[in-house]
Amino acid sequence: MSDYDLIVLGAGPAGATAAIKARSLGLRVAVFDEASAAGGQVYRAPSPARTTTQPEADQRKGDALRAKLATSGAVLYANHRVWSLTSGFSVIAIGPDGPLTLEAPNLIVAAGAVERHIPVTGWTLPGVIGLAGATILLKAHGVLPGRRVVVAGSGPLLLLVASKIIAAGGEVAAVVDAAPRAGWLAGAGAMLARPDLMAKGAGWLLTLLKARVPIHSGAAIRRVDGTDGVETVTIGPVDRNWRPVDGTEPTIAADAVCLGFGLLPSTEVTRLLGAEHRYEPELGGWVPAVDAALQTSVPGLFVAGDGAGVRGADTAPLSGELAALGVARRLGHAGDLASQAATIAADWRRSGRFGAAMSGLAMPPPGAAAMIDAGATVCRCEGLSRATLDSAIAAGARTLADLKATTRCGMGPCGGRVCGEAAAMLIAAATGWDRQTIGQPSARPPLRPVPLAAIAAAFDYDELPIPAPAPL
Ligand SMILES: Cc1cc2nc3c(=O)[nH]c(=O)nc-3n(C[C@H](O)[C@H](O)[C@H](O)COP(=O)(O)OP(=O)(O)OC[C@H]3O[C@@H](n4cnc5c(N)ncnc54)[C@H](O)[C@@H]3O)c2cc1C
Known part of the structure; x- marks a missing residue:
């Protein structure tokens, strides 16, 4: 039997609301977040060192969300960085007490967005x-x-x-x-x-x-x-x-x-798990392809919040509820969830229009690649300038994987989160191709920097299998 019915990755407004909703339907739920408390980017909890007399509106909303999650019965693994996942689903994290792997047949990825x-x-x-x-x-x-x-x-x-x-x-x-x-x-x-x-x-x-x-x-x-x-x-x-x-x-x-x-949907987890994606400029770029319940092409893998397309903080909780209802229906939950889901989906679509319009305002047109000078560093981890990447493209690199293989662009600790978008803009500028043709970067574990000890775990040299010598 799995550890939980549902694991939620991300405790921002989308993930926390998904967990609360799923618990209200009786599901066993665990939530992972690398932050020290729930709230995500917009309702991020103030650091303990910060003293303010009057909490701001976002902090008040965050406090209310944190209180609701804490009493929901969902188990929150805060300070846990998810660095790998496998189908079915095993979620592999590193936390203050070391590595932790949990399993569930359903996963809601509510990992938010990254900066462009x-x-x-x-x-x-x-x-x-x-x-x-x-x-x-x-x-x-x-x-x-x-x-x-x-x-x-x-x-x-x-x-x-x-x-x-x-x-x-x-x-x-x-x-x-x-x-x-x-x-x-x-x-x-x-x-x-x-x-x-x-x-x-x-x-x-x-x-x-x-x-x-x-x-x-x-x-x-x-x-x-x-x-x-x-x-x-x-x-x-x-x-x-x-x-x-x-x-x-x-x-x-x-x-x-x-x-x-602007922001790009964070899709590294859905890419790692092999879900289909499509390019939607008004939603920030590549988004997982989903059905009406926000289930991806991988059965049991749902998405919510900005990771499903950048629509903003107000819309994120609605998508969380929708995904939670989808999971409950997948598990055969009794009750009229379909009509609830239809009402929430309509609200989500309406509310999402504002966020998508704002996201569209931030979206650079193709000409923006010309803002990057030849000497500007594009890949900070590997110290690669535009001129270096342009030479690789002129020599035939046509995808982000090509650039990675020929220059190491995106192979540093950021895993392409910082440079991938700019590198794709450079390929598009040089070839005139659209972004669908250039494709997405591949996602590989570790999704986050992780100590080698956490991957290797404790072992004794005597336990290492020694292969038989090859026959001469
Ligand atoms: C840096 C940043 C700052 C922003 N600031 C604002 C703001 O001030 N005002 C505003 O209106 N909008 C802001 N936004 C946009 C805003 O975050 C979203 O619209 C909204 O929070 C979306 O909610 P969400 O639940 O989808 O994602 P988020 O709120 O981003 O929550 C995602 C959560 O997933 C966790 N997570 C992601 N990957 C992992 C992993 N591998 N392991 C463990 N945990 C993980 C993150 O720690 C985060 O808590 C910001 C976005 C970013 C990227």
């Missing part, structure tokens, strides 16, 4: 951090990325991060948005359908206007310069396809840069 990076010259300098990563610094630790910060890239996280820096007492030297101002109008329809979220965005913008922060739309960072860290940031205009064009190139004094171009 477009490398610029100087982005490896200390003081340059990811835009989404900056939210962790600000929310969980109450730490400013710098004293005078340039916030650059694309999508709604620009306004969120810039306004949080100001609220925390920092200075935003400039917001640099690659999308033209008119680009935001494209999402207007979806925004009008969610006046609450639109008001939130308007509040962020008002904070920037009050602080007289210069907002450069249709512009991007040309380079970041400094000796031991960020000192200056040079920006310049880009066209509608985000290709750098001639124009004034002001240099801004700053000691930090928050840089990011």
Whole structure:
């Protein structure tokens, strides 16, 4: 008998809600998360060292979610990094007490999203951090990325991060948005359908206007310069396809840069388990192909939250509930779950429109590859510049696997999470191929860095099988 009926990977809003729902239907549920508490990225629990008098709205929502999960009866394995999985399903993790493997016939992957990076010259300098990563610094630790910060890239996280820096007492030297101002109008329809979220965005913008922060739309960072860290940031205009064009190139004094171009669904687990995927630019890129219950092409493997397509924090819990209902139905749970699922699915689709519109705003068009200079480091783990990758592509590399084999791009500790997207953009730029043709990177364990001792486990040399000598 399996350890549980269901294992949930990820205790963000999608995974935690899936676990709570599944427990309410009587399923035996375990949840893994590498963070020290449930909440995921958006409702991340503040670090114990952080003292705030007034918890912010996201923290209050996170506290409520954590309390509900704690009393649901689901077993939460916090501080457990899942580094491998096998079909059927075995989930292999490393936690504070060492390795742990649990089994269940159903798995909901609610692993969230990762940041999309477009490398610029100087982005490896200390003081340059990811835009989404900056939210962790600000929310969980109450730490400013710098004293005078340039916030650059694309999508709604620009306004969120810039306004949080100001609220925390920092200075935003400039917001640099690659999308033209008119680009935001494209999402207007979806925004009008969610006046609450639109008001939130308007509040962020008002904070920037009050602080007289210069907002450069249709512009991007040309380079970041400094000796031991960020000192200056040079920006310049880009066209509608985000290709750098001639124009004034002001240099801004700053000691930090928050840089990011939206989010990509985290699909390494579903790729590792052999699920089918399809390319959906409005959902952030490659997403697992799913049925109405969010079950992938692998029976028993469900997805929820941003990992099923970037739709944002408000939509994530609905997909969690939907996936939990799908698991219960698969297990033959009695009761009218079909009509419940139909109602939730309709809400999920409606709610998802706003998130998808925001995700679309951040999505770089193909011309954005031109923002990467020949000398810019693309693969940070292996120290590979654009010029090196372009030479490999010119010599015939046509897939991410080709680039990996010929240059080691994506073979470092990040496993391609940081450089894979930029590398695919370079192949697309050189070949004119679309992203479906280029394909996805392969996923291989370990999905996360893991100590060798955890893989090898304890052994005695006498236990090692010695093969018989080959006959001469
Ligand atoms: C860095 C970052 C910061 C963000 N900040 C904001 C923000 O401030 N405001 C906002 O509205 N949206 C933010 N977003 C988007 C937001 O995270 C999502 O819209 C929302 O949280 C999606 O919920 P989810 O449950 O799908 O995923 P998440 O909330 O991302 O939860 C996924 C969980 O899975 C866990 N996980 C993933 N892989 C593993 C593994 N191998 N082993 C163990 N655990 C694993 C993670 O630790 C995480 O807790 C951010 C996204 C990112 C990537």
